[in-house]
Amino acid sequence: MAGRDAEELLAEFGSPLMVFLPDRVEDNVRSVSEAFGSRFPDVSVHYAVKCCYYDPVVRAALRAEAGIEVMSNLELQIAELTGCAPERLVINGLGRDEAYVQRGVRAAGSLHVLDTWDDFTAVARGATNAQQMVDVAVRVVPQMPGDLDNAMPLDSKLGNDAGSGEFWRLCDAVAEHPWLTLRGLHGHQFTRASSPADYGRFLAGLAAVACEAVTRKNLRFDVIDIGGGFDTRSKLEANGTPLSAFADVAAKELAAIPYPFRLIVEPGRYVAADAAVGLTRVRARKERKGFTWQVVDLATNTLIPVPGAEYIPISVRSSEGEVKTSRLGDGTCAPSVICNDISLPETVAGTPLAILHCGAYTTVFAHIWGPRPPVVLALRDNEDPEVLTDPRAFSEAARAVYGYELDLGPDHSP
Numbered sequence: 001m002a003g004r005d006a007e008e009l010l011a012e013f014g015s016p017l018m019v020f021l022p023d024r025v026e027d028n029v030r031s032v033s034e035a036f037g038s039r040f041p042d043v044s045v046h047y048a049v050k051c052c053y054y055d056p057v058v059r060a061a062l063r064a065e066a067g068i069e070v071m072s073n074l075e076l077q078i079a080e081l082t083g084c085a086p087e088r089l090v091i092n093g094l095g096r097d098e099a100y101v102q103r104g105v106r107a108a109g110s111l112h113v114l115d116t117w118d119d120f121t122a123v124a125r126g127a128t129n130a131q132q133m134v135d136v137a138v139r140v141v142p143q144m145p146g147d148l149d150n151a152m153p154l155d156s157k158l159g160n161d162a163g164s165g166e167f168w169r170l171c172d173a174v175a176e177h178p179w180l181t182l183r184g185l186h187g188h189q190f191t192r193a194s195s196p197a198d199y200g201r202f203l204a205g206l207a208a209v210a211c212e213a214v215t216r217k218n219l220r221f222d223v224i225d226i227g228g229g230f231d232t233r234s235k236l237e238a239n240g241t242p243l244s245a246f247a248d249v250a251a252k253e254l255a256a257i258p259y260p261f262r263l264i265v266e267p268g269r270y271v272a273a274d275a276a277v278g279l280t281r282v283r284a285r286k287e288r289k290g291f292t293w294q295v296v297d298l299a300t301n302t303l304i305p306v307p308g309a310e311y312i313p314i315s316v317r318s319s320e321g322e323v324k325t326s327r328l329g330d331g332t333c334a335p336s337v338i339c340n341d342i343s344l345p346e347t348v349a350g351t352p353l354a355i356l357h358c359g360a361y362t363t364v365f366a367h368i369w370g371p372r373p374p375v376v377l378a379l380r381d382n383e384d385p386e387v388l389t390d391p392r393a394f395s396e397a398a399r400a401v402y403g404y405e406l407d408l409g410p411d412h413s414p
């Protein structure tokens, strides 16, 4: 990793470790810009910061000329503190509080995506009070088949149905408001999208909404925001469906829109997931009901088993011993699983393992519960590792939250 040996890192910093690779973040953002930028004349990539907050990750995305997509006041502040220009912000989220609305309105030139009437009222009031024009996109759920691979359920809380008229009523209200400008159409419908064909079915629906807006109201959206939702880059590429395949279907389906527009893409997982590697040691092994369990010390308090979570362990030593099919678990007394049925060379207690795809929707959800928290590093070629989270920080948080003085430092035993 970035020229460093995994075992040396474990020896130096202890176990467990999370290693973020900002150069990979930068490269991932550029690959999104290239895939869509070579097919659309005007493309803007906005990193969905909700998937990872660490400063070197966010700044790497900004270095690759990404904007930022936020869903809360907390995230908006991260975007501002890392230097994202206001006109490079997409502001999302439902049920916004006053502080979030006001901060967003002050970010002149940002795009506010509205999904509920209450958010319309709050943003309209904020814009009116500040006497500030605010650019708005309305979130839609286009008409599309209900069984698309890895699409959100059609009855989720998110988006407004084009078919029911709700979406059009919200558009009218924005267009008629003196301090709001209706700029964009927003759709985000997938998580871990891996089928370009199904992605195309969603985009065909989105293009149909944009076309209907022309015939129905002579309304043109300057911005078409297709959201994020792509699977991990290295996984897509290993499976032979690189992002260019998604950009191809986007170019094909969105060509139906009869006017020029700016395309916004909001990837989170694609940017961050394969930009972090977990390093851990096997602490115990166990055979049960025909399965071999490897119990590791990078635990589900960081590798959160959210639905669909996929972490991929690999051996960091050149293979030795018989390859076995294993399951990976942690030391908690919960029946949680880090991953199922993977092939690993035989281990002993202390064997180091690397776990791939740890960068997105992991540390943002990490909590102080049960197992030892990880040391978190940022690692760049030819530079010393930068410690992003020292376990002392977790100890301080534990003191603030629970009131105990705890020693949560890393384990240096081999």
Ligand SMILES: Cc1ncc(COP(=O)(O)O)c(C=O)c1O
Pocket (backbone or CB within 6 Å): 048, 050, 051, 069, 092, 188, 190, 191, 192, 227, 228, 229, 230, 266, 267, 268, 269, 270
């Ligand atoms: C509006 C919006 N845009 C972008 C994203 C990023 O999604 P992903 O990390 O799957 O690319 C999300 C994720 O929840 C989202 O809600």
